[in-house]
Amino acid sequence: xxxxxxxxxxxxxxxxxxxxxxxxxxxxxxxxxxxxxxxxxxxxxxxxxxxxxxxxxxxxxxxxxxxxxxxxxxxxxxxxxxxxxxxxxxxxxxxxxxxxxxxxxxxxxxxxxxxxxxxxxxxxxxxxxxxxxxxxxxxxxxxxxxxxxxxxxxxxxxxxxxxxxxxxxxxxxxxxxxxxxxxxxxxxxxxxxxxxxxxxxxxxxx
Amino acid sequence: xxxxxxxxxxxxxxxxxxxxxxxxxxxxxxxxxxxxxxxxxxxxxxxxxxxxxxxxxxxxxxxxxxxxxxxxxxxxxxxxxxxxxxxxxxxxxxxxxxxxxxxxxxxxxxxxxxxxxxxxxxxxxxxxxxxxxxxxxxxxxxxxxxxxxxxxxxxxxxxxxxxxxxxxxxxxxxxxxxxxxxxxxxxxxxxxxxxxxxxxxxxxxxxxxxxxxxxxxxxxxxxxxxxxxxxxxxxxx
Numbered sequence: 001x002x003x004x005x006x007x008x009x010x011x012x013x014x015x016x017x018x019x020x021x022x023x024x025x026x027x028x029x030x031x032x033x034x035x036x037x038x039x040x041x042x043x044x045x046x047x048x049x050x051x052x053x054x055x056x057x058x059x060x061x062x063x064x065x066x067x068x069x070x071x072x073x074x075x076x077x078x079x080x081x082x083x084x085x086x087x088x089x090x091x092x093x094x095x096x097x098x099x100x101x102x103x104x105x106x107x108x109x110x111x112x113x114x115x116x117x118x119x120x121x122x123x124x125x126x127x128x129x130x131x132x133x134x135x136x137x138x139x140x141x142x143x144x145x146x147x148x149x150x151x152x153x154x155x156x157x158x159x160x161x162x163x164x165x166x167x168x169x170x171x172x173x174x175x176x177x178x179x180x181x182x183x184x185x186x187x188x189x190x191x192x193x194x195x196x197x198x199x200x201x202x203x204x205x206x
Numbered sequence: 207x208x209x210x211x212x213x214x215x216x217x218x219x220x221x222x223x224x225x226x227x228x229x230x231x232x233x234x235x236x237x238x239x240x241x242x243x244x245x246x247x248x249x250x251x252x253x254x255x256x257x258x259x260x261x262x263x264x265x266x267x268x269x270x271x272x273x274x275x276x277x278x279x280x281x282x283x284x285x286x287x288x289x290x291x292x293x294x295x296x297x298x299x300x301x302x303x304x305x306x307x308x309x310x311x312x313x314x315x316x317x318x319x320x321x322x323x324x325x326x327x328x329x330x331x332x333x334x335x336x337x338x339x340x341x342x343x344x345x346x347x348x349x350x351x352x353x354x355x356x357x358x359x360x361x362x363x364x365x366x367x368x369x370x371x372x373x374x375x376x377x378x379x380x381x382x383x384x385x386x387x388x389x390x391x392x393x394x395x396x397x398x399x400x401x402x403x404x405x406x407x408x409x410x411x412x413x414x415x416x417x418x419x420x421x422x423x424x425x426x427x428x429x430x431x432x433x434x435x436x437x438x439x440x441x442x443x
Binding site: 003006007010011014015018021022025026029031032033035036037039040122123124125 | 238264267268269271272275276279280282283286287290291293294295297358359374376379380
C-alpha cells in the first residue's frame with residue numbers, strides 16, 4: 001500500500017513539473033502562433049484582392065447562410081471606398097477531402113485572384129491546382145463566362161490527369177460568385193469602415 | 207565505450223532506420239521531400255536529446271514500476287514544446303509535417319533510447335547518444351526524402367535538378383515510393399556492411415530478423431527449407 005503512494009507521488013511530481021513547463025511555453029508561443037495564422041490568412045487575402053490600403057482582416061462582413069456556417073468576407077478598401085472582397089469557398093467534391101479556396105472579387109463581381117488555402121489532392125496530379133498557371137485562368141472571369149472545364153465544354157483548361165480536382169475548384173469559385181452576386185447589397189452596402197466613417201460606404205459599388 | 211563511438215553509432219552500426227528499422231511511421235510518411243525529412247529529423251533530434259538528458263538526470267528517482275509512464279510524460283512534454291514553437295516560428299514547415307509532429311511521442315526510437323540508454327547511463331553520454339541517434343535519423347530521412355523528391359518532382363530541397371523535360375516519376379512521392387526507396391537503401395546498406403565485415407574479418411552487424419535468408423518468403427520460395435543459412439549465402443543468391 002505504501003508503495004502505491006510513493007509511485008503516485010513520483011508520477012504526480014513529474015506530471016506537475018511538465019504541466020508547469022508547458023504552461024510557460026504555451027504562454028510564450030501564443031502570440032507568435034496567432035500571428036502566424038493571421039499572416040497565413042493575410043497572405044492569401046493580399047494575393048487575391050485588388051490594391052488596397054486598409055486592413056481587410058479587421059474589416060469584415062459576416063453573412064448568415066442557410067444550413068451552413070456563417071461566411072466571413074474580408075473587405076479591401078482604397079482611400080475609404082471598397083475595391084473588392086476576399087472570401088473562402090469550399091469545394092467538397094475534389095478527389096480527396098475538401099479543397100479550401102480564397103477568392104478575390106472586385107465590386108462588379110469579377111474574379112481578381114484565386115489562392116488554394118488547403119487541399120489533400122494527389123501530389124503531382126491534383127495538387128497542381130495550387131500552381132499559378134491553373135489559378136490565373138480564373139482572373140477576369142465573371143458569371144457571364146461559362147464556368148466549366150474544357151472537358152465539359154467550358155473554357156478552363158483542366159489539369160491533365162486531374163479533371164475531378166479542376167472541375168471541383170471551378171464549380172466552387174462559380175458558387176462563390178453566385179453568392180457574392182445574390183448578397184452583394186449586404187456585402188458592399190452596410191459595411192462600416194472604422195477609419196473613414198460610415199458615410200463613404202458603398203461608394204465603390206457604383 | 208568512447209564518446210565518439212556513442213555519437214557515430216547512430217549513422218551506421220545502430221542507425222535507427224536502416225539498422226534497427228525503428229520509427230518507420232514518420233519515415234515513410236513525411237519523406238516526400240528532403241526539406242520535410244530534415245524538419246522531422248531535427249524535431250525528433252531535439253526531443254531525443256532533451257528527453258535523454260532529463261531521463262538520465264532523474265533516472266535514480268524513478269521507481270522501476272512506473273518508468274514507462276514517467277518516460278512518456280517527459281517525451282510528450284518536449285514534443286508539445288516542439289509542436290508549439292514550430293507552429294509559431296516555422297509555420298509552413300509545421301503545416302506540411304502536420305499530424306506527424308505530435309506523433310513523435312510514439313516514435314519508438316525515442317522511448318527506445320530512454321529505456322535502453324538514458325535510464326542506465328550518465329547525462330553526458332545520454333546527450334551524445336541523443337545527438338548521434340537523432341542526427342543519424344535526420345540524415346537517413348534526408349537521404350530518403352532527397353531521392354524521392356528528385357525522382358518524383360525533379361528537385362532537391364526545392365532546387366530544380368532535372369530540366370523541364372523531365373517527366374516526374376510520381377510513384378516516388380506517393381506512398382509506394384517510400385517503401386521502394388527504403389527497401390532498396392536497406393538492401394544496399396546490408397550489402398555494404400557485408401563487404402565491410404568481410405574485409406575486416408568480423409561478422410556483419412545485420413540483425414537476424416532483417417537478414418533476407420530468414421525471411422519467410424525467401425525460405426519458402428527460394429531456399430525451400432527452414433534450415434538456418436549464414437548471411438553470406440543469402441547475399442550470393
